Amino acid sequence: MSFKKYQQYPSVKNFKREWADKQITQAPIYCSVDLRDGNQALVNPLTIEQKIEYFNTLVKMGFKQIEVSYPSASETDFQLTRKLIEENLVPDDVFIQVLIPAKKQWIKKSVEAMSGVKKGIFHLYNPTNEFQKRVVFQKTDEEIIEMAVEGMKYLKELTKDFEGEILYEYTPESFSQTDLDFAVKICNEVINVVKPTEKNKMIINLPNTLEACMPNIYADRIEWMCKNLKNRESLIVSVHPHNDRGTAVASAEMAVLAGANRVEGTLFGNGERAGNLDLITFAFNIYSQGIDPKLNLNFIDEVKEFFEKTTQIKTHIRHPYVGDMIFTAFSGGHQDAIKKGMDFYRAQNCKEWNVPYLPIDPKDIKRGYENIIRVNSQSGKGGASFIISEFFKVTMSKNEEIEFGKVVKMASDKKKQELSKDEIIELYKVYIKNN
């Protein structure tokens, strides 16, 4: 291994950031890219039937913008888009989005796929970083700009008679490794073609295609772009974070502070390599700050079950907010604080959630309190006492708690396994009989 193979990501020079003093006060616009970016990462891409079921789940969750396909990628993508439109499967308040590479034949195919759309987002992209410009495309800067400009002109021409509500989106793909001066130049040229207004905005999407820098630097780059893009008030600035460094959620949050109005991501962060921005964690983070997340998250366990069955990807037991073990403590110190916190919360009929070690109230996502404390050899008296009061409806004295705590500790240590609720209750019955 040699770290010398890699270079440090450059910071934004001569730039006075403002985002660091801000707070998120409202949820941004969400765009789910599960059916495109998520789908392109699956071992077996989704069938039309699976995509429709997935689409309906996203709609039920409250997504108003959904990237449904890459119509030039496959017949399935193309036909799915046609089916959604022809069979009127898209609610009136939902935009469907298609991803389009900047090449005439693919633009044409994508426009055909969207014919008759009521609310549509045409998302054009071409890679803009130094390596891809020179090695993959073997083009000059001017030729790369021409690809984007000519692509957008052609797209506009082909869609000029569309009667639905149309939004154009442009992505300088691989923005994360693109020189900022070039990124702003190419975006401004495309903006010149679309000519957005405050009433008819366009989307400029700035992806962390390969997440290569720390979230603070991504935020600097987003704020710098927001300050240098033409006609900013007519733009919806969007971000599309990936998770290669494991910091996609932080990058998205800081990008929102830095001026992004919209985030693209997927459920539970599915996506190529280390995945995309996890929209569920992102939205729960907003929720847990007392802000309306503008997504319906209360049936997230059903969504998770559907997601796992459909994608064949198991969500980690420690996945923030939704993992199976996310509201469970084994360790004594934590259990003691949770028990005291729960007792206080109930006794005082608290309006604000403030129970230690529980990031949100499990009931918010239809989970009960029965698993918040589980007991093994790492547990203390508080854990055993919680089980007895919660499930045997007996409140122990302090002294009893101490003595019975020792009994439970010995039994679980001897067994070298967790003790079930029933085992603890049985131990308690014996303890009472003998004392």
Ligand SMILES: CC(=O)SCCNC(=O)CCNC(=O)[C@H](O)C(C)(C)COP(=O)(O)OP(=O)(O)OC[C@H]1O[C@@H](n2cnc3c(N)ncnc32)[C@H](O)[C@@H]1OP(=O)(O)O
């Ligand atoms: C970061 C992202 O997620 S971007 C989205 C990437 N998603 C996908 O690629 C999924 C769908 N893609 C596909 O199904 C196929 O790649 C297709 C249909 C688009 C093209 O297939 P093929 O013609 O067989 O080409 P192939 O995949 O080998 O190579 C891609 C070609 O498109 C070019 N290309 C890649 N992106 C773009 C773009 N945004 N605009 C224009 N051309 C592009 C490449 O330079 C390459 O060109 P070349 O054939 O002249 O060398």
Ligand SMILES: CC(C)C(=O)C(=O)O
């Ligand atoms: C096409 C763009 C938005 C993309 O998927 C990426 O850059 O990761």
